[in-house]
Amino acid sequence: MRDRIEGRVWTLGKDVDTDQIISGKYLTIIDPNELKKHVFEIALPEFARAARAGDIVVADENLGCGSSREHAPQALRALGIGAVVADSFARIFYRNCINLGIPAIEVRGARALFEAGDTARIEMARGTVTNLRTGAHLAFPPLPTHLLELLEVGGLVEKTRTELARGRRPG
Amino acid sequence: MNGGTGGGLTLAEKILARAAGLEAVVPGQIVDGRVDLAMMHEQGAQTVGPFHEMGAERVWDPDRVVIAIDHWVPASTEGAAVLHQILRKFAREQHLPHFYDVGRHGICHQILAEDGWVVPGDLAVGTDSHTNMLGAMGAVAAGIGPTEMAAVLALGKIWLKVPPTIRVHVTGRLGPGVTAKDLVLKVLGEIRTTGATYKAVEFSGPTIAALPMTDRFTVCNMTTEMGAKCGMIGADSVTTEYLRPIAKHAMHPAAADADARYERTVEVDVDGMPPMVACPYSPDNVRPLPEVVGEHVRVDQVFLGSCTNARIEDLREGARILKGQKVHAGVRYIVSPASTKIYQQALKEGLIEVFTEAGAVFTNSSCSACFGGNMGILAPDETCASSSNRNFPGRMGAKEARIYLMSPAATAATAIRGEITDPREYL
Ligand code: SF4
Numbered sequence: 001m002r003d004r005i006e007g008r009v010w011t012l013g014k015d016v017d018t019d020q021i022i023s024g025k026y027l028t029i030i031d032p033n034e035l036k037k038h039v040f041e042i043a044l045p046e047f048a049r050a051a052r053a054g055d056i057v058v059a060d061e062n063l064g065c066g067s068s069r070e071h072a073p074q075a076l077r078a079l080g081i082g083a084v085v086a087d088s089f090a091r092i093f094y095r096n097c098i099n100l101g102i103p104a105i106e107v108r109g110a111r112a113l114f115e116a117g118d119t120a121r122i123e124m125a126r127g128t129v130t131n132l133r134t135g136a137h138l139a140f141p142p143l144p145t146h147l148l149e150l151l152e153v154g155g156l157v158e159k160t161r162t163e164l165a166r167g168r169r170p171g
Numbered sequence: 172m173n174g175g176t177g178g179g180l181t182l183a184e185k186i187l188a189r190a191a192g193l194e195a196v197v198p199g200q201i202v203d204g205r206v207d208l209a210m211m212h213e214q215g216a217q218t219v220g221p222f223h224e225m226g227a228e229r230v231w232d233p234d235r236v237v238i239a240i241d242h243w244v245p246a247s248t249e250g251a252a253v254l255h256q257i258l259r260k261f262a263r264e265q266h267l268p269h270f271y272d273v274g275r276h277g278i279c280h281q282i283l284a285e286d287g288w289v290v291p292g293d294l295a296v297g298t299d300s301h302t303n304m305l306g307a308m309g310a311v312a313a314g315i316g317p318t319e320m321a322a323v324l325a326l327g328k329i330w331l332k333v334p335p336t337i338r339v340h341v342t343g344r345l346g347p348g349v350t351a352k353d354l355v356l357k358v359l360g361e362i363r364t365t366g367a368t369y370k371a372v373e374f375s376g377p378t379i380a381a382l383p384m385t386d387r388f389t390v391c392n393m394t395t396e397m398g399a400k401c402g403m404i405g406a407d408s409v410t411t412e413y414l415r416p417i418a419k420h421a422m423h424p425a426a427a428d429a430d431a432r433y434e435r436t437v438e439v440d441v442d443g444m445p446p447m448v449a450c451p452y453s454p455d456n457v458r459p460l461p462e463v464v465g466e467h468v469r470v471d472q473v474f475l476g477s478c479t480n481a482r483i484e485d486l487r488e489g490a491r492i493l494k495g496q497k498v499h500a501g502v503r504y505i506v507s508p509a510s511t512k513i514y515q516q517a518l519k520e521g522l523i524e525v526f527t528e529a530g531a532v533f534t535n536s537s538c539s540a541c542f543g544g545n546m547g548i549l550a551p552d553e554t555c556a557s558s559s560n561r562n563f564p565g566r567m568g569a570k571e572a573r574i575y576l577m578s579p580a581a582t583a584a585t586a587i588r589g590e591i592t593d594p595r596e597y598l
Contacts, residue, residue: 070317090398099318
């Protein structure tokens with residue numbers, strides 16, 4: 001994970017639940033490259049087609065409420081989304097993002113800071129989100145070390161692999 | 172004991188401290204908790220990939236892993252068949268003995284509840300957001316994603332941020348025809364869908380103490396709709412008596428300290444409270460049912476099912492109202508028991524006969540119409556009355572379809588009249 005993340009902004013409203021992110025009818029799909037064609041189909045229909053690697057999603061309150069499905073963050077990772085910023089997250093969605101190595105930044109007022117198509121800059125260590133078009137910015141408390149480490153190594157799979165390998169080393 | 176924090180511990184803090192092997196914990200602290208029980212349903216198929224990518228070879232403790240398929244049972248699409256196949260293969264390779272396959276299947280949370288898989292003091296995790304339901308055992312039970320589950324299967328532990336606790340103190344007596352579902356809808360109307368995000372919700376008070384386990388499951392189940400990490404009721408004699416014949420491992424009942432520090436306390440008095448209903452399109456859009464009755468809301472489908480309300484007591488309640496009546500001509504009444512055992516019990520008690528004689532369809536035990544991906548799917552301009560837990564846009568099919576959440580009794584009354592009806596008219 002880079003300390004400075006920059007990208008084009010997509011905006012979402014509040015209470016975008018997991019049914020609106022990946023509809024129930026796609027839940028039997030496992031391949032992230034297939035899932036990414038359907039992400040945000042209800043909430044933001046043009047996203048799946050037009051999103052580019054490095055883009056940043058900015059949402060209002062309670063992003064990802066609803067089920068525990070990981071399809072949504074998997075699709076976002078397959079698209080190469082650089083970060084997800086929201087006024088607030090639902091907890092399982094937040095954990096799923098971090099565990100998959102997607103920076104998830106919670107900052108009150110984030111949605112109001114941006115319009116679709118703006119460029120956002122996130123500085124992880126300083127804890128700031130800036131709209132490069134308007135210059136407006138907001139501060140967020142830097143993530144706990146534990147979560148930064150998870151993002152640093154690329155997610156929970158990588159972290160657990162290291163932990164298991166360490167456990168297996170003789171001596 | 173103050174645990175060195177200068178204040179007592181809430182129930183969630185007590186249990187997480189034990190899981191982390193610490194004397195005490197404080198909200199905001201990140202701990203590694205030892206997991207007592209890990210549950211997977213179909214979504215667990217997505218756990219297998221990351222499990223192998225992690226380089227994991229063996230599941231940490233096969234006796235503490237339960238797999239219960241429930242969303243598409245028996246498989247209704249090729250995709251679902253593949254998910255089931257992945258899980259069966261994984262269970263075989265890893266020698267996981269507790270696989271509830273087709274024929275002994277049921278909704279995953281109900282399986283954990285009726286076979287005693289979660290006991291007081293446990294830290295339980297499942298790949299489903301309503302794992303919160305098992306907090307009714309006096310445990311911390313939380314939903315997690317499949318990658319996270321892969322790490323749990325590999326290591327037997329999970330990182331958790333200790334949540335602050337909201338206490339919900341309930342007093343008063345539920346009137347005739349007013350149920351635990353109405354109680355939790357009322358609470359949800361107060362706390363709202365984001366009010367408990369990242370938090371624990373601990374229920375207390377004389378009304379809660381008087382509830383049987385089935386109602387406690389209903390209450391804890393819907394803390395998910397409050398955004399909560401977990402919802403819980405401290406174990407008492409009701410809990411331990413329920414569990415004694417079925418508990419799969421040792422109980423470690425814990426209680427909140429008298430001087431526990433709560434983020435806030437919500438007081439709810441249910442004396443004189445009418446039945447409640449959550450209107451489209453959010454489970455916190457809660458109104459007194461009699462108010463909605465006045466609006467003559469016609470329904471196309473009625474669903475008595477889901478992990479929230481499809482236990483034998485719920486089916487009895489529906490059947491009692493439906494007996495000798497007919498389902499309204501314009502209505503499809505879908506009744507789906509939460510588990511195979513409940514199905515068998517309903518058969519023995521003659522409930523299936525009551526439902527089907529009245530013109531309802533009685534399905535096998537599964538999530539059924541609850542999630543809009545298997546059966547009982549709604550068309551765009553349809554309205555459904557349901558005993559389940561979510562009514563966000565698109566939950567049961569078309570995103571325009573309207574869902575009203577209510578008690579099992581209210582679904583039966585509504586199915587008879589063809590419009591939203593107060594069950595107290597059938598007392
Ligand atoms: S019954 Fe509904 S809420 Fe419960 S586990 Fe199944 S889909 Fe989820």
